[in-house]
Amino acid sequence: MTLRLILALGILLLSRQLVLAEPPINVAVSNWKFAPALVEAHVGETITLRLKSSEGVHGVFSGDLGIPKTMILPGKVVEVSFTPKKAGTYQVHCSIPCGEGHDKMFFIVKVDPQ
Amino acid sequence: MRLRFLPLIGAPVAVGFLLAGLLSVPRSTQAMPTFAQAYGMKCSVCHTMVPLLNAYGRYIQRTAYSTLDRSVLARALPFWVGESVNMDSTAGAGTGTPRYTLGNVALHGVGYLSPDVTYHMQQWIVQDNQPGGVDTLWVTYNNIFHREGHLFVGKIENPAPSPYSQTMDIDGPAASNTLVGEHDWSATYGNRWGSKFAYVRKALAVEGGYLLSSDDLNGLTDFNPGDKTFQWKAAYAPPDHPVEVGFFGSSGSLPVSTGTDRYSSLASYVQLDPGRHGVPGVLAIYQTEQDNNPGIDAASSNVMPATTSRGTSAELYEPFLHGGAVLAYRHDFNDDGYGMLSNGNAVNLGFNVPHIQYLHGYLEANLGGNSALAGASGGPTWKGMLWLTTPIRTLR
Numbered sequence: 001m002t003l004r005l006i007l008a009l010g011i012l013l014l015s016r017q018l019v020l021a022e023p024p025i026n027v028a029v030s031n032w033k034f035a036p037a038l039v040e041a042h043v044g045e046t047i048t049l050r051l052k053s054s055e056g057v058h059g060v061f062s063g064d065l066g067i068p069k070t071m072i073l074p075g076k077v078v079e080v081s082f083t084p085k086k087a088g089t090y091q092v093h094c095s096i097p098c099g100e101g102h103d104k105m106f107f108i109v110k111v112d113p114q
Numbered sequence: 115m116r117l118r119f120l121p122l123i124g125a126p127v128a129v130g131f132l133l134a135g136l137l138s139v140p141r142s143t144q145a146m147p148t149f150a151q152a153y154g155m156k157c158s159v160c161h162t163m164v165p166l167l168n169a170y171g172r173y174i175q176r177t178a179y180s181t182l183d184r185s186v187l188a189r190a191l192p193f194w195v196g197e198s199v200n201m202d203s204t205a206g207a208g209t210g211t212p213r214y215t216l217g218n219v220a221l222h223g224v225g226y227l228s229p230d231v232t233y234h235m236q237q238w239i240v241q242d243n244q245p246g247g248v249d250t251l252w253v254t255y256n257n258i259f260h261r262e263g264h265l266f267v268g269k270i271e272n273p274a275p276s277p278y279s280q281t282m283d284i285d286g287p288a289a290s291n292t293l294v295g296e297h298d299w300s301a302t303y304g305n306r307w308g309s310k311f312a313y314v315r316k317a318l319a320v321e322g323g324y325l326l327s328s329d330d331l332n333g334l335t336d337f338n339p340g341d342k343t344f345q346w347k348a349a350y351a352p353p354d355h356p357v358e359v360g361f362f363g364s365s366g367s368l369p370v371s372t373g374t375d376r377y378s379s380l381a382s383y384v385q386l387d388p389g390r391h392g393v394p395g396v397l398a399i400y401q402t403e404q405d406n407n408p409g410i411d412a413a414s415s416n417v418m419p420a421t422t423s424r425g426t427s428a429e430l431y432e433p434f435l436h437g438g439a440v441l442a443y444r445h446d447f448n449d450d451g452y453g454m455l456s457n458g459n460a461v462n463l464g465f466n467v468p469h470i471q472y473l474h475g476y477l478e479a480n481l482g483g484n485s486a487l488a489g490a491s492g493g494p495t496w497k498g499m500l501w502l503t504t505p506i507r508t509l510r
Contacts, residue, residue, distance in 0.1 A: 074154035
């Protein structure tokens with residue numbers, strides 16, 4: 001009986017977590033842009049970006065948002081997750097020098113209060 | 115690599131390549147395979163037409179590749195092989211026999227030695243069917259002035275406009291080709307052993323270097339060669355805009371039969387990359403040089419007095435076939451300061467050979483003027499080249 005209760009509770013918690021988790025956001029990466037260029041999030045909400053580059057090696061990094069330095073290789077999907085701690089608007093630049101448009105290659109993460 | 119030093123394939127072969135190029139759909143080929151391979155980028159990110167660099171490519175060149183990401187470059191083997199076949203209709207002087215050479219193989223290496231040190235080497239295995247020498251061999255320390263300073267040591271490209279070392283023209287701009295007595299300007303602008311410091315901060319590019327021998331590996335320890343030169347360059351060269359404007363010059367000495375020729379040159383140049391909507395690219399260079407003791411005139415055996423000489427090159431180039439080919443027209447004018455005026459006109463075509471990755475083709479027609487390159491009959495003379503630049507290994 002106890003075991004069943006524990007299992008049921010576990011399943012409930014797991015399903016609740018699955019329901020609450022935001023689906024990954026697909027981000028198309030190319031020379032020299034991210035699409036979409038705007039990602040909206042809330043404080044405390046875990047966001048997963050699923051990045052795929054159609055041309056060239058690019059990267060993402062943001063110390064403010066807790067996005068680790070991540071290389072995005074052409075044709076391969078890479079996922080990064082982060083949980084914003086503070087509301088605001090953040091620019092996430094391409095972290096790898098990638099050509100003449102590199103300096104202007106970024107997307108915006110808009111974090112609203114919880 | 116300076117294409118002008120490459121010996122060269124025959125007009126029929128070159129025209130065949132040309133037709134093959136024009137009748138097929140071009141595809142992207144790649145220049146420095148290590149960079150293109152590692153980054154998964156098209157050649158056009160850095161090149162207008164391999165090896166002619168665009169604004170961003172010139173930025174990468176003058177920062178000694180240190181603005182590329184080390185971890186990305188580590189994906190590819192830093193070594194690659196270049197092979198060219200060449201034709202020169204003016205070779206075999208007087209015989210009318212075109213000259214073909216198949217033996218031009220070079221090993222290239224580029225990349226990082228450590229987080230702060232980059233390098234570039236090019237060793238000819240075979241050059242013009244002969245045992246080859248060192249074309250390029252430098253290392254650069256890049257962690258100076260917040261990584262905006264770059265100290266080059268070795269056999270380096272000198273402080274001059276990028277097309278002096280990276281041009282799709284087989285003969286390249288001739289502004290630097292004036293011969294003044296015993297002093298040949300062009301010798302000043304080849305790769306030479308020495309040291310160079312480059313400061314690159316956004317659009318500002320300033321370079322200064324002291325250059326010695328242009329010899330093979332033995333030139334490394336030749337501290338008393340004939341020609342010793344301080345050279346410099348200052349330019350406005352934004353990496354993300356298709357324009358570069360600047361000045362460059364030299365101050366050097368050259369032993370001649372009548373003592374020492376002390377020379378100094380001053381030049382200005384502008385380079386515009388081809389734009390969208392059919393705007394052609396432009397390269398214009400104007401140089402003056404003063405020689406205080408040019409030596410003996412070979413023709414008259416007279417001692418030549420001090421003089422001021424001039425050289426000009428102006429070139430227009432236009433991409434077509436979606437950037438798969440570039441057509442260029444160049445006019446050169448040289449004045450040796452003693453009344454010898456020469457000029458030349460050349461049409462150049464560079465193209466990516468369709469369906470064969472890493473293969474580039476070049477064709478040059480020298481149209482005359484009174485240039486030494488002009489055909490005796492007054493008709494054009496031809497040069498052609500196919501250049502294969504291939505990585506040794508696939509990506510990790």
